[in-house]
Amino acid sequence: MRSVEPSIRPQPGVPLSPLTTLGIGGPARWFVRATTVDEVAAAWRWTREQGLPLFVMGGGSNLVIADGGFDGLVMQVAIRGTVVAPRGAETMLRAGAGETWDDVVADAVSRGLAGLECLSGIPGCVGGTPVQNVGAYGQEVADTIREVTVFDLGAACVTTMPASACGFAYRTSRFKHDDAGRFVICDVTFALGSGPPGISYPDLAGCFQGRRRDSVTLAEVRQAVLAIRRRKGMVIDAADPDTRSVGSFFVNPVVAAGVHARLVAASGEAAPGFPLPDGQVKIPAAWLIERAGFARGARRGRAGLSSKHPLAIVNGGGASAREVVDLAAEIKRQVADRFGVALRPEPVFVGFGGDPAVAYLQKDIG
Ligand SMILES: Cc1cc2nc3c(=O)[nH]c(=O)nc-3n(C[C@H](O)[C@H](O)[C@H](O)COP(=O)(O)OP(=O)(O)OC[C@H]3O[C@@H](n4cnc5c(N)ncnc54)[C@H](O)[C@@H]3O)c2cc1C
Numbered sequence: 001m002r003s004v005e006p007s008i009r010p011q012p013g014v015p016l017s018p019l020t021t022l023g024i025g026g027p028a029r030w031f032v033r034a035t036t037v038d039e040v041a042a043a044w045r046w047t048r049e050q051g052l053p054l055f056v057m058g059g060g061s062n063l064v065i066a067d068g069g070f071d072g073l074v075m076q077v078a079i080r081g082t083v084v085a086p087r088g089a090e091t092m093l094r095a096g097a098g099e100t101w102d103d104v105v106a107d108a109v110s111r112g113l114a115g116l117e118c119l120s121g122i123p124g125c126v127g128g129t130p131v132q133n134v135g136a137y138g139q140e141v142a143d144t145i146r147e148v149t150v151f152d153l154g155a156a157c158v159t160t161m162p163a164s165a166c167g168f169a170y171r172t173s174r175f176k177h178d179d180a181g182r183f184v185i186c187d188v189t190f191a192l193g194s195g196p197p198g199i200s201y202p203d204l205a206g207c208f209q210g211r212r213r214d215s216v217t218l219a220e221v222r223q224a225v226l227a228i229r230r231r232k233g234m235v236i237d238a239a240d241p242d243t244r245s246v247g248s249f250f251v252n253p254v255v256a257a258g259v260h261a262r263l264v265a266a267s268g269e270a271a272p273g274f275p276l277p278d279g280q281v282k283i284p285a286a287w288l289i290e291r292a293g294f295a296r297g298a299r300r301g302r303a304g305l306s307s308k309h310p311l312a313i314v315n316g317g318g319a320s321a322r323e324v325v326d327l328a329a330e331i332k333r334q335v336a337d338r339f340g341v342a343l344r345p346e347p348v349f350v351g352f353g354g355d356p357a358v359a360y361l362q363k364d365i366g
Helices: 037-050 101-110 202-208 218-231 257-267 285-291 321-339 356-362
Strands: 011-015 027-034 054-057 063-065 070-077 082-087 090-096 145-152 157-162 183-192 303-305 313-315 348-350
Touching: 027 037, 037 054, 037 070, 037 145, 037 183, 063 321, 070 183, 090 101, 101 218, 202 218, 257 321, 285 321, 303 321, 313 321, 321 356, 348 356
Parallel strands: 027 070, 054 070, 063 348
Antiparallel strands: 011 027, 082 090, 090 183, 145 157, 145 183, 303 313
16 A cells, blocks of 8 residues: 555544444445645545545444445535624634534524524534535524535646535535535535524424514524424434434425325325425425325334434434335335335435435436
């Protein structure tokens, strides 16, 4: 093996499952934690020298790692630091990609900065949030991200991208699709306001019935969101096996209004749907999954569905990646057969090569 730059020391054969919330998958052939932009660049140069593929991870809360692991270098971005500075009527909060997301949300709330409070309790790190435009309870990071600093592996340089260049859409961005694997996110800047908090989402609005919106505090919204999420097993809790997951395994499908009308007719009940400004309708994937015959708590070997939420596939203890992926494919097939709707998976699959079940999961058709 050729020389390694002094600032990084990749470790061989590091188990990845303990670094993920799902707790499955094999080892990384090489693993390194990068704490500075220079270390990110050095790790990337090292993979070029060694002729190895690179996979970038944060908190491991949206990853399904193959049983065989990853045959290359896994780099965990651990760049820390937070800077808060006023700019005009807004306050800019810049956080390193390796900061724990929920700590950043809690900090913003405690400073009276509005815009992230509904995203309380989401696991993972700051750098993972732009990737799938993380969202919950009526907010998504695209609403507040002002710019993202990246190391561009294509051009081997650091660059700052305005939010308009990030390709944000519902649960996706250019980092997840068109340019997957090209950019290492080093820090993210959020433009936050002084309130009032976001409480438009029905579950959340229900918690504050009878209250004027401007009388509700950011801290109250954070607590309400955490309480709702805990009931659904959506806050990581070592004592709750339903949280050994990637959160929602599928995104809510967005379909043409005619498809939704056909679903209502076929199911014989009022299929829930949220009309979008472009005329399409967003359908809860959880509704489709339950109607396709998968009850909460259903088991397939050591994998299964959360007992609290049909959208979460959980590792019931010692599950393999194979079991998880096969269950997900079975769910997608049944939903497609019953409703003609193709579910799209939310997590990122690592080390699966051309695995047919993963290829099926990623197809746009059922
Ligand atoms: C219990 C639970 C609840 C959840 N609830 C929600 C929710 O409400 N809403 C929601 O949107 N998501 C939710 N998630 C999914 C997940 O937490 C988020 O997607 C999170 O932002 C992923 O961040 P991470 O740091 O863990 O990324 P990882 O899982 O490590 O990586 C995810 C993807 O981001 C990429 N990535 C990570 N860091 C970087 C970086 N610095 N540079 C470039 N690429 C990077 C990886 O390559 C990979 O493609 C939930 C997950 C769990 C387990």
